[in-house]
Amino acid sequence: MPNTITWARVKSPWVLHFNSGACNGCDIEIVALLTPKYDIERFGVKLEPSPRHADVLLTTGCVTEQCAERLKRIYEQMPEPKFVVAIGACACSGGVFAGNYNVVGGVDKVIPVNAYIPGCPPRPEAILDGVVKLLAALEASSKPSKEQPKLVEVKAEATVEAEVEAKSM
Amino acid sequence: MAKKKRALSSYITKEAFSSIFKKPATQKYPFVKASVAEGFRGKQIFDIEKCISCGLCARDCPANAIEMVQVEGKNRPLFHLDRCVFCYQCADSCPKNAIQPTAFFELACIDKKTLVMKPEPVPPAVKQPT
Amino acid sequence: MTQNEVNIVNLLETKLQGKNVQIQPAQLGNATIQANGGTHRDVLKTLLDADEKTAISAITGLDLGQNLGILYHIRTAKAFLTIKAEVPKENPKIATIVDLIPGATFHELEVADLFGVIFEGNSLSGHFVLSENWPEGVYPLRKDVKASEVKLNPAKNVEKSSENDNVVKIIIGPQHPALLEPEKFAVTVEDEIVTKVEPRIGYVHRGIEKASESRTYLQDVYLVERICGICNAIHAASFVETVEKILKTEVPPRAKYLRTITLELNRLHSHLLTLGHACLEIGFDTLFQYFWRDREPIMDLIELTSGNRVYSSAMTVGGVRRDLKETDIPKIKTTLANLRTKIPFYKHTYESNSSIKLRMQNVGTLSREDALKLCVVGPVARASGVDIDVRKDEPYEAYGEIPFKEITYTEGDTWARMNVRMDEIEESIKIIEYSLDHLPTGPFRVKVSRVVPAGEAVNRVEAPRGELFYYVKSNGTAMPERVKVRTPTFSNLPAFLKTAIGGNLADVPSNFVSLDPCFSCTDR
Numbered sequence: 047m048p049n050t051i052t053w054a055r056v057k058s059p060w061v062l063h064f065n066s067g068a069c070n071g072c073d074i075e076i077v078a079l080l081t082p083k084y085d086i087e088r089f090g091v092k093l094e095p096s097p098r099h100a101d102v103l104l105t106t107g108c109v110t111e112q113c114a115e116r117l118k119r120i121y122e123q124m125p126e127p128k129f130v131v132a133i134g135a136c137a138c139s140g141g142v143f144a145g146n147y148n149v150v151g152g153v154d155k156v157i158p159v160n161a162y163i164p165g166c167p168p169r170p171e172a173i174l175d176g177v178v179k180l181l182a183a184l185e186a187s188s189k190p191s192k193e194q195p196k197l198v199e200v201k202a203e204a205t206v207e208a209e210v211e212a213k214s215m
Numbered sequence: 216m217a218k219k220k221r222a223l224s225s226y227i228t229k230e231a232f233s234s235i236f237k238k239p240a241t242q243k244y245p246f247v248k249a250s251v252a253e254g255f256r257g258k259q260i261f262d263i264e265k266c267i268s269c270g271l272c273a274r275d276c277p278a279n280a281i282e283m284v285q286v287e288g289k290n291r292p293l294f295h296l297d298r299c300v301f302c303y304q305c306a307d308s309c310p311k312n313a314i315q316p317t318a319f320f321e322l323a324c325i326d327k328k329t330l331v332m333k334p335e336p337v338p339p340a341v342k343q344p345t
Numbered sequence: 346m347t348q349n350e351v352n353i354v355n356l357l358e359t360k361l362q363g364k365n366v367q368i369q370p371a372q373l374g375n376a377t378i379q380a381n382g383g384t385h386r387d388v389l390k391t392l393l394d395a396d397e398k399t400a401i402s403a404i405t406g407l408d409l410g411q412n413l414g415i416l417y418h419i420r421t422a423k424a425f426l427t428i429k430a431e432v433p434k435e436n437p438k439i440a441t442i443v444d445l446i447p448g449a450t451f452h453e454l455e456v457a458d459l460f461g462v463i464f465e466g467n468s469l470s471g472h473f474v475l476s477e478n479w480p481e482g483v484y485p486l487r488k489d490v491k492a493s494e495v496k497l498n499p500a501k502n503v504e505k506s507s508e509n510d511n512v513v514k515i516i517i518g519p520q521h522p523a524l525l526e527p528e529k530f531a532v533t534v535e536d537e538i539v540t541k542v543e544p545r546i547g548y549v550h551r552g553i554e555k556a557s558e559s560r561t562y563l564q565d566v567y568l569v570e571r572i573c574g575i576c577n578a579i580h581a582a583s584f585v586e587t588v589e590k591i592l593k594t595e596v597p598p599r600a601k602y603l604r605t606i607t608l609e610l611n612r613l614h615s616h617l618l619t620l621g622h623a624c625l626e627i628g629f630d631t632l633f634q635y636f637w638r639d640r641e642p643i644m645d646l647i648e649l650t651s652g653n654r655v656y657s658s659a660m661t662v663g664g665v666r667r668d669l670k671e672t673d674i675p676k677i678k679t680t681l682a683n684l685r686t687k688i689p690f691y692k693h694t695y696e697s698n699s700s701i702k703l704r705m706q707n708v709g710t711l712s713r714e715d716a717l718k719l720c721v722v723g724p725v726a727r728a729s730g731v732d733i734d735v736r737k738d739e740p741y742e743a744y745g746e747i748p749f750k751e752i753t754y755t756e757g758d759t760w761a762r763m764n765v766r767m768d769e770i771e772e773s774i775k776i777i778e779y780s781l782d783h784l785p786t787g788p789f790r791v792k793v794s795r796v797v798p799a800g801e802a803v804n805r806v807e808a809p810r811g812e813l814f815y816y817v818k819s820n821g822t823a824m825p826e827r828v829k830v831r832t833p834t835f836s837n838l839p840a841f842l843k844t845a846i847g848g849n850l851a852d853v854p855s856n857f858v859s860l861d862p863c864f865s866c867t868d869r
Binding site for chain 3: 064066067070071072075077078083097107108110111112116120146147166167169
Binding site: 135 | 239240241242243244245249277278279295296297298299300301302320321322323324325327330
């Protein structure tokens, strides 16, 4: 029974998108995922309007002071188990804006983050790759149903070393 | 006139119907390799043999993503990929072309500490034969 | 001096005889007028009487040590002028201009928020871009305030409800399915009809103007590019053009044409994005998917020419960073030819589809008179019959040499605004093809010094959303003294507040998207 629930969550995560002070670059790449070329709905991912219905929160943007409080409130409204994906250099660490007045700098300073996708902005394929890695880690984790599972990093197949080797041949 | 009106409004229906017989617009990544243009700015590779420790890359980085650290007694750049915006100003500023672009973009991870590229000597297998 | 400048200076000297003003021609635009002690209102009245198209483009605040400087940048049909006024820091009061130009309200509020200037007669109060828990008396753009030392008060948010049963205040945002960006609109409705809209912006305020003062010019190009992800190339282009004006550097002709190609590709992707997004807001998902499917080849072209799908990072002071390969030109032409074949389908859909006509025609109408009074820019102005386009009025880069049409409609409703964008797609394709056919040979970059000599300059360009204004002041070091950005959505916001009133609540999202809002631009 617990495995069925994990299977259901992995096969069809519903996402909520929130922009916490971003330039829109990452947001338009997220919306591009819904369009025919990348089609994230193949993975059962649906864009939800309400935090109460969502499993995964996709955040973009270096968190501004005004958005920090709202981001916390949205995270608290999501039901367990919930996952947060920080998309873009700004969401990972503040990017070019780190250190400005009015910028907290990085989503993990406000809420816990489960996956980081760097880039400025990351390609839609890179975001897909991040979501797939998160789902693979969720599948590989051991805790069933109600508790928040501990994620295990799954080794990526493509690495820079392999690419550099391919280039030198 | 009614016939012309019907013809005009059926453009959407015609387009929708003809899409059934055309190749799908979806590129089925990750089961198919992503098509990336030549010259795409992905993750950098750093050639430590060409580096002269001038620090211009760290000075010009707009995101302060490069930190000069000591490696074997010399100053070398350490790249913080979670802050990097992949603008490649570091490659433009480097007088010895020690920083080169690759098309690698699958950098997503669970642990942020892995998003750091340390300056390490290039492994012997990858060196160009003289 | 050009003939235009001579005419303007003569007019001002005649009408303002006896008043305490000093006119300096050919500075910060076509002329700078020093006007203290409230005489800025007289200068403005003279300009308004002479030309109905007089509008406020931006208001820049400056920290001059003992005093605060306020620069009013005015746009008329044939010229661009700056009125300079100064107030002491201990008593920073100046008379408002909102009774003369209603569109200046938000510009004054922003300077009041960030510099502490009090505009006497402007009845709006409260924070505009800064958050509610920002400490009182701390004005971030003054030089004595350090970004790292600001301590914010504990957060609080109070929203009062109304007492009347039929009158309901609905809060849209900061997290809302219709909005891609966080911003709050408190919409007051009475039985489904909107009676008032109160915006609260500043959720995306990242303090870019202050941050640019502690980074070099080279780093600032990447910083200002990231003000907005959709119209990124135009921000970078405008900044480098302003710095080149201070340096008095001439960019090689090949670089001008390459910049024009990058800017028009940016315009294409932005217009296709808005056209698709507008269909999403009226519930026409199929057309949204078609528009964004046809937008993907343009993103591939941007990636081909610059290395990234969204941030081209192509501009640098002195030229462009990358040259265009000869082998890429046929690929660009084929993709654009393919896009051109799709345009008749979209035009016919807009003219004949009953859903689009019902939801977009006569919705959110902005009359020509209101468009002039509220100083709107871009496709919103052109859809209401006001023919302003910086590419025609004050050509920059290669636009002076390329023939293209300026698109205007007269209806002023949502449908007209979308049609303006659709026709501009065709014109953009023509501009890129002309540039590729007439691309000059030669270098694409000149070397410039990292240290910029002291001076100041203004520059305006036509972003996809309208007129974008930059002001840069340098003090002889490698870091700028002040960078002021006024984005087109900042000027267009009052138009949304006006057009939403009297319409249905259900029309608010589609009306909103038709003015193509970009809040990351507005808040900076």
